[in-house]
Amino acid sequence: METWRSCATCGVENELDDEVCAICADERQYLPPGGQRWTTSAERAAEGCEIEIGGLEPDLFGLTAHPKADIGQTALLVRTPAGNLLWDVPGYLDDEAIAAVDELGGVAAIMASHPHMYGAQLEWARAFGATVWVSERDRHWVRREGAEIRGWTEPFEVLPGIRAVQLGGHFPGSAVALWSAGASGRGVLLSGDTIVAVPAAGWVSFQRSYPNRIPLSAAVVERVSADALGLSFDRLYDNFGGVVAESAAAAVQRSAARYASWVRGDHDSDT
Ligand SMILES: [Zn+2]
Numbered sequence: 644m645e646t647w648r649s650c651a652t653c654g655v656e657n658e659l660d661d662e663v664c665a666i667c668a669d670e671r672q673y674l675p676p677g678g679q680r681w682t683t684s685a686e687r688a689a690e691g692c693e694i695e696i697g698g699l700e701p702d703l704f705g706l707t708a709h710p711k712a713d714i715g716q717t718a719l720l721v722r723t724p725a726g727n728l729l730w731d732v733p734g735y736l737d738d739e740a741i742a743a744v745d746e747l748g749g750v751a752a753i754m755a756s757h758p759h760m761y762g763a764q765l766e767w768a769r770a771f772g773a774t775v776w777v778s779e780r781d782r783h784w785v786r787r788e789g790a791e792i793r794g795w796t797e798p799f800e801v802l803p804g805i806r807a808v809q810l811g812g813h814f815p816g817s818a819v820a821l822w823s824a825g826a827s828g829r830g831v832l833l834s835g836d837t838i839v840a841v842p843a844a845g846w847v848s849f850q851r852s853y854p855n856r857i858p859l860s861a862a863v864v865e866r867v868s869a870d871a872l873g874l875s876f877d878r879l880y881d882n883f884g885g886v887v888a889e890s891a892a893a894a895v896q897r898s899a900a901r902y903a904s905w906v907r908g909d910h911d912s913d914t
Contacts, residue, residue, distance in 0.1 A: 647765075647787050649687075651680040654713025654734020655761045656787035666758055666784060671813070671852040672714075684766075687712055687735050694733055694740035696720075696747075703825060704747060705884065708735045713762050717884040719833055720744065721822050725803045726751025729773070730820055730833045731882045732762030741770050752776060752801050756835020757814040758784035760882060765789045776801060778809055778816025808874065810837050812849055812859055812867045821874045826889075829877035838871060838895055840885025847879065847887060847898045861903035868899030 647656055650664035652675050657664060663679045666672055695707050702722040706729075713734030721728045729750045733740075744750060750771040755761050758781050768775045768791040777785055779794040796816075798808040806821045817837040825831025832838075838847050849864045851857040859867075872892055879891035887894045904910060 645683055645685075648681045648683050649712070649734055649763065651675075651682040652714075653759060654708075654711075654763070655758070656763050656765055657681070658787050661786060665786060666761075670855060670857065672759065673854055684735065684737070684763075688737060692735050692737075694736065694743070696740075696743050699880070699886075700825065700831075703822075703831070703880075706733050706740070706744075707884075708733045714759050716760055716762075716882045718760075718762070718882075719880060720747060720750070721802075721805060721820075721825070721833070722748055723802050723804050723824070728802055728805055728820065729753045729767060731755050731760035731835060732764040732767055734762040736763055736767055736770060744771070749773075754801055754807060754818065754820065756819065756833070756837060756882060757781065757817045760835060761785065765791060768792075776807065778814075778818055780809065780811075780816030781814050784814075806874070808870070810867045810870045812837055812863055813851060819871065819874070821876060823875070826876075826878040829889075830875045832871065832874060832876040832879045832891060834871075834879050835882045837867065838879065839881045839883070840879065840887050841898075845887065845890065845894050845897075846901075847881075847891075847894050849899070849902060858902075858906055861907040864899050864902050864906070868895050871895050 652667050697705050704720040706718040716731050718733050719730040727748050750773040753773050754776040764775050775792045779796045801807045809818045820833040822831040841848050879887040
């Protein structure tokens with residue numbers, strides 16, 4: 644018998660005792676019309692769910708569930724000589740996905756940028772004997788517990804060559820990972836939606852809630868930007884397949900300045 648299930652809206656794993664998904668009931672997410680609905684791996688498999696895996700650059704792969712089994716993220720698998728990081732986590736996995744990821748070297752460490760991206764993190768960890776790293780600041784959002792989960796707060800090397808840092812903003816523990824070997828050694832920032840790419844080339848944005856369009860303050864966006872710019876990167880991948888392919892640090896800096904000026908009211912006379 645299953646001892647867990649997934650929220651049908653956000654895809655995050657849940658033990659069987661919550662009536663409503665806490666993540667979706669929060670103001671940063673939403674309960675769908677008709678209210679809470681739960682699902683299981685077996686139901687998703689019966690619906691034809693599968694994980695599509697695509698190469699993004701050498702040693703970086705995107706994993707996306709079709710049809711959507713989570714918020715719709717593209718999880719990222721970073722391949723390193725010391726083992727692989729699964730960053731943000733699909734809300735589904737099956738034997739085909741396990742075999743495909745195994746061929747890429749498996750998974751040594753799992754980390755979500757923030758609770759919306761927990762997906763089926765414990766299930767993925769158990770398939771590969773991996774450790775799940777969860778921000779202590781957001782630990783209370785974990786709705787399925789296991790011995791594989793370990794807390795963290797201070798910046799650390801989640802694997803050699805990949806540094807995890809909490810910038811906050813969207814969630815207090817919202818994290819990014821700096822993969823120094825990425826972008827041919829110029830450095831890649833896995834930014835989750837702590838920092839998101841936008842359609843305009845060379846720009847990014849920041850939000851407390853993306854679906855509900857709740858902004859952050861000027862002070863927080865300036866802090867997130869300053870802390871991100873303490874890391875050395877040239878390319879940025881967000882959690883929905885968005886990428887700033889080059890000069891991403893400059894994009895973060897100019898975008899934070901523009902965002903802060905608008906939420907501070909500098910341009911109110913233009914509205
Ligand atoms: Zn949910």
